[in-house]
Amino acid sequence: MDSNVTIQRPLYLGIDGGGSKCKATILDANDNLLGTGIAGPANPFQNYQQTIISIVESAQLALSDTNLANSELNQLIAGIGLAGVNVPSIFNKMSQWQHPFAQMYLTTDLHIACLGAHQGLDGAIMITGTGSCGYSYIDGQATIIGAHGFPHGDKGSGAWFGLQAVKNVLLSLDGIEEPSLMNQAMLAHLECRTGLDLVEAVAKKPATFYAQLAFLVFDAAVNKDSLALTIIEDGASYISTVGRQLCDKHSFRMSMIGGLSNKIFAYLDQDVQYKLSLALRAPEFGAVIYAKQQTPLGR
Amino acid sequence: MDSNVTIQRPLYLGIDGGGSKCKATILDANDNLLGTGIAGPANPFQNYQQTIISIVESAQLALSDTNLANSELNQLIAGIGLAGVNVPSIFNKMSQWQHPFAQMYLTTDLHIACLGAHQGLDGAIMITGTGSCGYSYIDGQATIIGAHGFPHGDKGSGAWFGLQAVKNVLLSLDGIEEPSLMNQAMLAHLECRTGLDLVEAVAKKPATFYAQLAFLVFDAAVNKDSLALTIIEDGASYISTVGRQLCDKHSFRMSMIGGLSNKIFAYLDQDVQYKLSLALRAPEFGAVIYAKQQTPLGR
Numbered sequence: 001m002d003s004n005v006t007i008q009r010p011l012y013l014g015i016d017g018g019g020s021k022c023k024a025t026i027l028d029a030n031d032n033l034l035g036t037g038i039a040g041p042a043n044p045f046q047n048y049q050q051t052i053i054s055i056v057e058s059a060q061l062a063l064s065d066t067n068l069a070n071s072e073l074n075q076l077i078a079g080i081g082l083a084g085v086n087v088p089s090i091f092n093k094m095s096q097w098q099h100p101f102a103q104m105y106l107t108t109d110l111h112i113a114c115l116g117a118h119q120g121l122d123g124a125i126m127i128t129g130t131g132s133c134g135y136s137y138i139d140g141q142a143t144i145i146g147a148h149g150f151p152h153g154d155k156g157s158g159a160w161f162g163l164q165a166v167k168n169v170l171l172s173l174d175g176i177e178e179p180s181l182m183n184q185a186m187l188a189h190l191e192c193r194t195g196l197d198l199v200e201a202v203a204k205k206p207a208t209f210y211a212q213l214a215f216l217v218f219d220a221a222v223n224k225d226s227l228a229l230t231i232i233e234d235g236a237s238y239i240s241t242v243g244r245q246l247c248d249k250h251s252f253r254m255s256m257i258g259g260l261s262n263k264i265f266a267y268l269d270q271d272v273q274y275k276l277s278l279a280l281r282a283p284e285f286g287a288v289i290y291a292k293q294q295t296p297l298g299r
Numbered sequence: 300m301d302s303n304v305t306i307q308r309p310l311y312l313g314i315d316g317g318g319s320k321c322k323a324t325i326l327d328a329n330d331n332l333l334g335t336g337i338a339g340p341a342n343p344f345q346n347y348q349q350t351i352i353s354i355v356e357s358a359q360l361a362l363s364d365t366n367l368a369n370s371e372l373n374q375l376i377a378g379i380g381l382a383g384v385n386v387p388s389i390f391n392k393m394s395q396w397q398h399p400f401a402q403m404y405l406t407t408d409l410h411i412a413c414l415g416a417h418q419g420l421d422g423a424i425m426i427t428g429t430g431s432c433g434y435s436y437i438d439g440q441a442t443i444i445g446a447h448g449f450p451h452g453d454k455g456s457g458a459w460f461g462l463q464a465v466k467n468v469l470l471s472l473d474g475i476e477e478p479s480l481m482n483q484a485m486l487a488h489l490e491c492r493t494g495l496d497l498v499e500a501v502a503k504k505p506a507t508f509y510a511q512l513a514f515l516v517f518d519a520a521v522n523k524d525s526l527a528l529t530i531i532e533d534g535a536s537y538i539s540t541v542g543r544q545l546c547d548k549h550s551f552r553m554s555m556i557g558g559l560s561n562k563i564f565a566y567l568d569q570d571v572q573y574k575l576s577l578a579l580r581a582p583e584f585g586a587v588i589y590a591k592q593q594t595p596l597g598r
Contacts, residue, residue, distance in 0.1 A: 045502070087499050145473050148498055151450030152465040166451045174444050176540055199447055200386050203344070241475055 007034065013059055013076040013101065014287035017042025017051060018083040018109055019130070020208065024058035025284040026066050026076070035068075036284075037061025044094050045084025052097055055080065059101075073100045079291030080104060081112030081283060086144060105294045109283065110135040111142060116286025117255040117279035120293065124246040125279070126239060129258030130211040132157035134242035138252065145242050150207035156235035156242075158260045161217045162210030164231045166202050170195055172227065180227040181220040189216065211259075218263045236267035243272040255279040306333065312358055312375040312400065313586035316341025316350060317382045317408055318429070319507065323357035324583040325365050325375070334367075335583075336360025343393050344383025351396055354379065358400075372399045378590030379403060380411030380582060385443060404593045408582065409434040410441060415585025416554040416578035419592065423545040424578070425538060428557030429510040431456035433541035437551065444541050449506035455534035455541075457559045460516045461509030463530045465501050469494055471526065479526040480519040488515065510558075517562045535566035542571040554578040 008029040016023045022042035026034040039058035044051040059078070060070050078101040085091040086108045094106055114125045114137045124136035131154040133147035150159045169186050171177040173195035187193065190201045202209070220228035247254050256265065257279050265273065281289075307328040315322045321341035325333045338357035343350040358377070359369050377400040384390040385407045393405055413424045413436045423435035430453040432446035449458045468485050470476040472494035486492065489500045501508070519527035538555075546553050555564065556578050564572065580588075 087495065089499075145475070148466075148469045149502055152462055152501055153469055153498075155470075163451055167447075170447045170452055171454075175544065176444070176537070196386065199452075200388075202451060203448055238475070245474065 007032070009075070010077050010102070011072070011075055012288040012291050013062065013078040014112070014284040014291070015042070015055055015058065015078060015080040015082075016109060016112060016283040016287055017055060017081065019043040019046060022051075022054035022058045023282075023284045024055075024062040025282075025288065026062045026068075027285070027288050031288075035062045035065030037063075037065055043083040045087055045090050048093060051082065051094070052099075056100060074102055076101045077103045077291050077295060078105065079112065079287035079289070079294075080106050081109045081287045081290065082106070083109045086110070086147065103291070103295065105291045107287075107290055108142070110144065110147070111137060112286035112290055113257060113279075113283040114286065115289045115293075116281040116283045117257065118253045119280045120286075120289040121253070123253040123255070124243075125254065126243055126246070126256045127258045128157055128239060128256065128260040128264050130154075130158050130207050132160065132239065132242075132258075134246045136246050136252075136254075143246070145245060150210070154207070156239040156264065157207075157258075158211030158214040159207035160210075161231065161235060161260070162213035164235070165213050165217050165228075166198070166210065168227050168231065170198060173198070178227060181223055181225040182216050182228055185216050185220065186213065189213070214260060214263075232264075232267050236264055237269070239264060240269040240272045243268070243275060247275060253277045257283075306331070308374070309376050309401070310371070310374055311587040311590050312361065312377040313411070313583040313590070314341075314354055314357065314377060314379040314381075315408060315411060315582040315586055316354060316380065318342040318345060321350075321353040321357045322581075322583045323354075323361040324581075324587065325358075325361045325367075326584070326587050330587075334361045334364030336362075336364060342382040344386055344389050347389075347392060350381065350393070351398075355399060373401055375400045376402045376590050376594060377404065378411065378586035378588070378593075379405050380408045380586045380589065381405070382408045385409070385446065402590070402594065404590045406586075406589055407441075409443065409446070410436060411585035411589055412556060412578075412582040413585065414588045414592075415580040415582045416556065417552045418579045419585075419588040420552070422552040422554070424553065425542055425545070425555045426557045427456055427538060427555060427559040427563050429453075429457050429506050431459065431538065431541075431557075433545045435545050435551075435553075442545070444544060449509070453506070455538040455559075455563065456557075457510030457513040458506035459509075460530065460534060460559070461512035463534070464512050464516050464527075465497070465509065467526050467530065469497060472497070477526060480522055480524040481515050481527055484515050484519065485512065488512070513559060513562075531563075531566050535563055536568070538563060539568040539571045542567070542574060546574060552576045556582075 012027045014025040022039045024037040037058040039054040042051040042054040117125050122138045126134045134145035136143045172180050192198045217228045311326045313324040321338045323336040336357040338353040341350040341353040421437045425433045433444035435442045471479050491497045516527045
């Protein structure tokens, strides 16, 4: 915290919770950044108990970063964006949480990411990280495309690329598909000698494991590996279709966020590339924007 | 047991263990069927402790069916075929089991299925059940194609068909893919109203869940649904390729077994259809054949 800034109350807590971590940010009423904190997973679809622990822990870390006591939790107006709460039963369960904050305004991780990207204005986002999806928020109406999950959905995501890589490498090692540069690269990366080792190495692995293999596809594509290029064409074409569908009938900003965005951007159709703008703020800022939109004080 | 048959000792126990159940069969030295038993899962790659429990339990049930006491376990010469033991570390762990039998001869579920299908002679099998793979045993040499597992492999299997169905239905409900007869059929079958309900219904489900959705693809194909026909063409073409690769250089019997065999047969390439013969005996008989092949007594 910059000690020269006069803190304007009320204080706002922005939470961005997902399957791998929970990020908290505290802003004052004038949008000055006071402190941040990061805790463990916060996806109530996967684990409700862990989610509320992570939210409180990240908020306490942000308070501590702000040089404020834990007892100030009940002074915070919390905007909370979480993965998983697009499922109505999960949203309801989270809403009933006896939270420690002054107020809690709950919405999806997609909504706060979109609010952050466009600083509170209507717009759309495409997320290509471990998972993938498209989202727009226009005239108070949210539209989600994708967000189907792993292994049956999330085309064009890191987990999807990793899964295609493993699938194709195994077929290639069996002689069913053509040889690929990915074969040896994957065996080496996972410290496997044979396809059978690889079967053992990937058994029962989650989406995050597969997402960490996505780079193998993009590395091979740089060297013109045809199997890798086919996979990327398929995934990128899906993301392009989602982008086109999101902004089909409207004119507004659209951003692409997530760990795979930079890699996949070059493979998107040109009309979609042209359509994309930079995300202006991070999702946890979007969560504060959401809280302010919900409270007369913050408007 | 037919009480008119004179039991010729030694007694043989055939075990066919997999991810859903463990089947035991007791035969006498003249191959007379004395008794059978079925217990829980027996895939040591998934759960070692459960596997040895299931093997012993199924053997005790088979003894009881034979009107013999549990104390006779140590009289049985056991041929045991298990899923998962194609992985060397798992094979070694199972081999070190302090089993209660007179002898234990361990091999893969694929090997005993192949021995059963061709009554101990060299040959090949294709399995299309929950999972898929091709296997041949020629001149003492086993060859495996596939058996990669879910969700990254097992193309053409029940789980694979179910996964493709879910994947395509979700894209279709999002308007990314054309409408399909599978859409309403799947929503109805899983008691879902919307795509979001469906996302919730399929989250974190195992291969067996997906395998139970395979019928939706074949039902829709009967009614000329183009998405379903495309999926089946893709899966069946892989199975045909595996079949062709298995019997490329050799002339021997080949059989197709597993719960999806009857459905997929009609979609295989004609040369592969012609190549297929009926499986002569069940895998648990193949396990006894294996035990007899390993013991001088049984030859």
